[in-house]
Structure formats: C-alpha cells, structure tokens
C-alpha cells in the first residue's frame with residue numbers, strides 16, 4: 001500500500017512528467033526515420049527487402065509501426081495518467097481558492113519586492129473602504145481587515161492552465177474514438193465511371209477497430225471529368241498547377257444527382273464522410289479483336305504514373321482468346337523523341353500521347369487461385385510475340401495471327417480518399433480550448449497587492465502599498481504604483 | 494497567370510541590398526559590443542543571485558529595496574559602444590525594411606503568398622528574426638544582442654540565395670489554400686522568435702558559467718570576454734523565458750492550423766508525416782522547457798539546454814526533413 005502510494009506520488013510529480021515528455025519526443029524520432037506502415041507500406045516492404053538481416057529485427061521492435069507500438073502507447077498513457085493525477089487535485093484546490101478570499105496581509109510589507117509608503121491625514125477606515133472599491137474596479141479580488149487590505153488578481157492563469165491540460169486529455173480521447181469508429185478507404189475512378197459507397201468497391205479499405213459496415217452512408221458519384229494543368233516553361237516546367245474533378249453526386253439512392261467539383265484542399269463533405277482528391281493518371285483505351293475480327297476487349301485500363309512526367313505503366317489481360325493474350329507497356333502523355341532511356345514521357349499533359357506495348361501470348365494464370373495484381377502481368381507461362389509503338393487511332397496487327405490491337409484514345413482517372421472520423425469535431429474543439437487555456441496560462445500575470453494603514457503618534461497615518469508577483473510577467477512595479485495612485489499616493493520624484 | 498519578371502528581379506536585388514545592410518549592421522554591432530560593458534559586474538550579479546535565491550518565491554523580481562524597477566532596459570547599456578550600436582540598429586531597420594519589400598515584391602511577381610518553397614520560407618524566416626528583434630528593441634536597449642541576431646540572419650539569407658534559390662513561380666495545387674498563409678506565417682513568426690530565444694538562452698549559459706565561476710571564487714574564465722558585455726544571467730534567462738512563453742501558444746496554433754489544413758488536403762488531420770512528427774517533437778520539447786522552468790532542480794542551465802534543444806529540432810525539421818526525408822511536405826523546390 002505504501003509503495004503504491006509512493007509510486008503514485010512519483011508518477012504524478014513534475015519531474016516524472018518532464019522525463020515522460022522527453023521520452024515522448026525521443027520515441028517519436030524513429031517514426032520519422034524509418035518508413036511507416038500506416039503511411040507508406042510499399043516503402044516498408046522495400047526496406048525489408050533491402051535489409052534482410054536488420055529489417056526483421058527492426059520490425060520486431062515496431063520500428064515500422066512506431067506510433068501504434070506498445071512502447072509508444074505506454075509512454076503517452078503514463079503521461080496522461082500522470083497528467084490526470086496531477087491536474088485533478090489542482091483543479092480541486094483551484095476551485096476552493098476561487099471560492100475563498102485572498103490571504104491575510106503579511107505583517108511586514110517592507111520585505112516585499114515592491115513597496116511604497118507615505119504619510120496621510122485621512123481617516124484609516126475610509127482609506128481602506130475607498131481603496132477596496134477602487135481596486136475592485138480594476139479587477140482585483142479584495143479582502144478587508146482591520147487596517148489592511150489584501151488583494152489578488154490573475155486567477156484565470158490557473159484556470160487556463162487546467163483548461164489546457166484537461167483539453168489535452170479530451171484531444172487524446174477524441175483521436176482514439178475517431179480512429180476506432182471511423183474508416184479510411186481509397187478508390188481509383190476513371191472518367192465516365194462511377195463509385196458506390198460499398199466496402200467491395202474500395203481499392204484499399206482500413207476500418208477502425210469497432211467499425212461496422214452499416215456505417216457506410218449509401219452515397220454514390222460519377223466522375224464526369226478530370227482536369228490537370230501544369231506549368232509550361234521555366235525552372236519548374238511540368239510542375240502541377242491545378243487539379244479538379246467534376247463529380248455528379250447522389251447523397252442517397254433516392255436523391256437527385258447534383259454536380260460537385262472536388263479539388264485539392266477542397267474536399268466534398270456529405271453525410272458524415274469526406275471525399276478527397278489525392279491523385280490522378282491516365283487510362284489508355286484499347287479495342288482488341290481476335291483473328292476473326294470479333295471484339296474481345298474494349299475498355300480503358302488504369303496505368304500507374306512512374307515519374308513526374310507521367311510515364312505510366314500498366315497491363316491489359318484478355319482471358320477470352322485461345323491462347324490467352326496480355327498487353328504490357330507504357331502510356332506516354334508527351335512522348336520523348338529519344339528512347340535511349342527506354343520509353344519515357346517528357347511532359348505530364350497529353351500533348352503528344354503514345355503507347356509503347358509488348359504483346360504476350362500463353363496462360364495468364366488467372367485460374368491458379370492466387371490473387372493477382374491488376375497492374376502486373378504474370379509472364380511465367382507466356383511468350384512475348386512483339387513490341388509496338390502506337391499513336392491514338394493506330395492499329396497494330398499482332399504476329400502469329402493473334403488478332404489486332406487498336407489504341408483508340410485515353411481517359412483520365414483520379415484517386416479519391418474517403419474517410420469518416422466522428423472524433424474530428426471533438427479534436428478540433430479540444431485543440432481550440434487548449435490554445436485558449438495556454439494563452440491564459442502563459443500571458444496572465446498572477447499578482448498580490450496589499451495596503452496597510454498604521455496610525456502614528458502625531459494623529460496621522462502611514463500608508464503602505466506593496467506587491468508580489470507570483471509569476472515572471474513584467475510590469476509589477478508599474479501596476480503597484482498605479483494601485484498606489486488610487487490611494488492618493490504622492491507622485492514619485 | 495504568369496510571373497512578372499521585373500518584379501521578381503527587383504525582389505532579388507532588394508535581398509542583396511538587405512544583406513549589405515545586415516553586413517554593415519553586424520560590423521557596427523561587433524564594434525559596439527567590443528567597447529561595451531555591462532552595468533552590473535559579474536561579481537555583483539554572482540553575489541546578488543546567491544542572496545536572492547534564498548528568498549525567491551517563484552518570482553524572479555529582485556528582492557532589493559522597494560520600487561526597484563524590474564524593467565530590463567538599462568542592463569545592457571553599452572556605454573562607449575553606444576554610437577556604433579546606434580549605427581548597427583539603424584542598419585538593421587534598413588535591412589529589415591528592404592527584406593520586407595523583397596518578400597512583398599516576390600509575392601506580387603507571382604500574384605500569391607510568397608511562401609511556396611524553401612527560398613521563400615528562408616526570406617520570411619530572416620525577416621521574422623530581424624523584425625522581432627527591431628520591435629523588441631523599441632522598448633528596451635538590445636544593442637548588445639545585435640551581433641547574435643545579424644549573424645544568423647546573414648547565414649539564413651546566404652543559404653537562401655546560394656543553395657535554396659528557386660525562381661519565382663506559381664504554387665503546386667496542394668499549397669493553393671488560404672491555410673498556407675495562416676499556417677506558414679504562424680510557423681515562420683515562431684521560427685523568428687525562437688531564434689532570438691535560443692540566442693538568449695545561449696548567452697544566458699555564457700553569463701551563468703562566468704557568474705558561477707566567480708561565485709565559486711575562481712576567475713570568470715574564457716567566457717568572460719562575452720559575459721562582461723551582456724546583461725546578467727538572471728535577466729537573460731528571464732528574457733528568454735518570456736519569449737518562449739509568449740511564442741509557445743503561437744507555435745501550438747501553428748501546429749493546429751497545420752492539422753486543420755492537413756484535414757482539408759490529405760483527408761486526415763494528423764498522420765505522423767515526418768514533418769508533422771518533428772513539429773510535434775519541437776512542441777513537446779518546448780513544453781518540457783516550460784515544465785523544466787517550474788521544476789526544482791531543472792531551472793537555470795538545464796532548462797536553457799532544453800530550450801536550445803527545442804530550437805535544434807526546428808532547424809532539423811527545416812533543413813534535414815525538408816530536403817532529405819521523404820514525406821508529403823515535399824515543397825523545398827530543390
């Protein structure tokens with residue numbers, strides 16, 4: 001029991017809070033050095049592949065999930081326990097203090113940092129009561145005694161400090177709640193295609209721990225047009241300058257579709273979810289015919305950008321021919337004349353688009369039961385039958401009488417992130433409260449002031465005014481001399 | 494909208510002009526500092542501090558006789574160095590003005606807030622440092638601090654022009670938001686003020702070690718050359734604390750504004766992106782500094798080291814994370 005109490009006292013001491021703060025800062029550092037699964041899972045895989053010995057050890061130490069690791073959690077949980085244990089008793093004390101009067105004036109005011117005294121002939125009790133009124137008007141809380149006045153100001157400082165610490169607790173709870181109940185999904189949508197809010201339609205979907213699929217509002221949209229503009233010329237040639245996606249949105253299956261434009265920084269907010277535009281690319285359109293001229297494929301296929309000039313790579317899998325057919329290659333929005341580095345684009349806008357394809361014949365491996373990436377061709381059981389460069393409208397007659405490939409044009413696609421975070425509003429409120437609390441806590445001076453009137457032999461009075469600053473705010477002397485003026489202190493020389 | 498090259502060129506010329514003014518100011522401040530002497534000798538400070546520590550009540554006001562002014566203005570009085578110091582001060586104002594105009598013209602040339610890449614952030618940060626210093630010097634004598642302000646500003650501008658330079662241009666879409674102006678300007682203001690805070694904490698350490706040596710009956714040591722030309726350790730510590738205490742809520746605001754912007758741009762208000770992580774680390778370290786100042790056994794030198802560590806995390810975030818670490822905040826323009 002005694003040790004428990006000792007532990008609790010240690011945990012809620014300023015010194016331990018300080019150490020935990022340092023630990024929190026230190027513990028965050030690896031999260032910025034190693035790639036993190038939460039934000040860049042691909043780079044984590046790459047790191048593990050490049051570092052076969054150290055990688056798994058680091059992984060066991062949660063170096064790729066720092067902010068979800070048990071040791072990071074234990075630091076901030078201890079910190080917040082310490083904070084609660086520290087702040088609640090202080091809140092209680094402060095509440096009592098707010099309801100009680102300032103303490104009695106000390107006997108000897110001369111020992112205080114700021115002190116003035118002078119002679120006066122006015123009546124003692126009159127001075128006290130008049131001063132009490134005057135000081136109160138200036139925002140001081142006063143207490144009158146026999147021949148003295150005691151005043152205090154700046155209680156909002158402590159109120160602010162408590163507000164700040166408590167709002168940090170609320171913030172933590174809001175973050176945890178939002179993460180547990182909400183979700184985050186991404187989806188790639190091509191122009192003229194649609195999306196309905198359904199788990200199966202997402203490309204990636206990360207639900208919170210206690211998320212239920214019934215929380216997906218029945219909302220849907222169609223991407224009508226995507227537009228990207230780029231810097232032309234200058235040092236930043238090709239840098240993006242504007243993205244916009246024009247959507248036709250149905251908030252629920254019954255409602256009328258409404259047009260909405262989503263841009264970077266300007267998401268669509270509806271029924272508790274938010275839709276962000278986060279990426280884009282090209283989807284070349286092909287019409288593939290078999291040897292008899294029958295259309296076996298007619299669609300736009302999403303190609304993924306590989307560089308800032310949008311050299312994009314992708315595949316088309318055509319399972320309905322015998323043998324099966326696969327196309328693999330690049331879409332180049334502005335083809336570079338020089339292929340010495342392979343087929344590359346030199347500008348991200350589709351000024352002079354071309355595809356550069358290789359055709360494969362054999363078994364696509366789709367029936368093997370193993371899940372396959374839609375962006376990669378499994379070529380173990382296939383044979384390459386040719387390579388060709390095509391401009392829009394051109395048709396390639398494949399060797400081996402395998403049919404024809406027509407490059408009919410391209411569409412654009414956009415990536416959307418769709419999130420639901422019901423803790424967001426609470427987090428924002430707590431954050432705002434924390435700034436208010438901090439500002440009060442750091443900027444409001446907490447001061448005490450006293451007045452003492454002592455009768456002297458010759459029927460006059462000695463008036464003393466003194467002050468003490470409980471914080472390091474400047475201006476105590478000025479403030480006390482203002483107070484002294486209210487008691488008719490003579491002007492200082 | 495295209496970039497107005499004439500205005501962009503004028504902006505560059507004014508950056509050179511302001512560097513010339515700051516260089517002159519640096520020389521004048523050095524002369525002034527070399528000639529200056531602090532009002533209270535190291536010996537007196539050492540005695541006063543050891544006496545007042547016994548009666549201090551969480552307050553740093555000196556417990557001398559009544560109506561002692563606790564204002565800081567007189568302490569750094571430079572005596573003989575006054576003339577050179579005044580020249581330095583005027584040149585600093587001039588440099589600040591020119592730098593402010595350079596930033597304004599840069600913004601006008603591209604028709605946007607001039608905070609889109611590291612070159613522009615660096616101009617703004619240099620401006621924030623020198624403007625904060627100028628404004629602070631209105632109500633107190635800070636000529637002794639001039640060298641320690643103009644040197645970092647010159648380093649910053651030099652780096653901006655040589656390593657970080659980027660032509661004036663439009664913004665990438667991710668930056669095209671009014672949150673850019675709010676979040677980045679709050680951060681840049683903090684950067685400026687924390688630079689001065691760190692300089693004061695560094696000078697405090699110099700003064701404190703000289704005073705400690707004297708209090709222990711030793712020679713003041715090598716640091717005396719500077720210590721005898723700057724205010725007492727107590728006052729430097731207090732000045733540094735006041736800057737940090739004033740800026741901490743603003744830094745908190747800057748981080749929260751960043752989170753609000755991230756929510757609008759990336760779909761989450763906090764994602765532990767490296768840049769966010771380091772902003773958080775800076776925040777935690779400065780919170781630790783404020784706690785350290787209220788914790789027995791941490792006040793004084795240890796707290797000053799914490800403040801300097803906080804500043805080091807800002808520099809790390811700016812130079813290392815911006816340039817070398819992959820993340821969403823890749824706007825260095827390099």
Ligand code: HEM
Nearest residue numbers: 012013014017079082083086161168441442780783784787
């Ligand atoms: C999440 C962790 C915490 C953070 C970020 C934090 C932050 C801060 C900040 C920025 C201040 C400065 C405001 C001021 O000086 O008035 C402060 C003050 C204070 N904090 Fe904390 N704090 C945390 C946890 C704690 C804990 C665990 C305790 C208790 C052991 C505590 C006790 C105090 C006290 C007593 C003050 C007032 C100090 C003074 O009078 O200057 N804090 N805190």
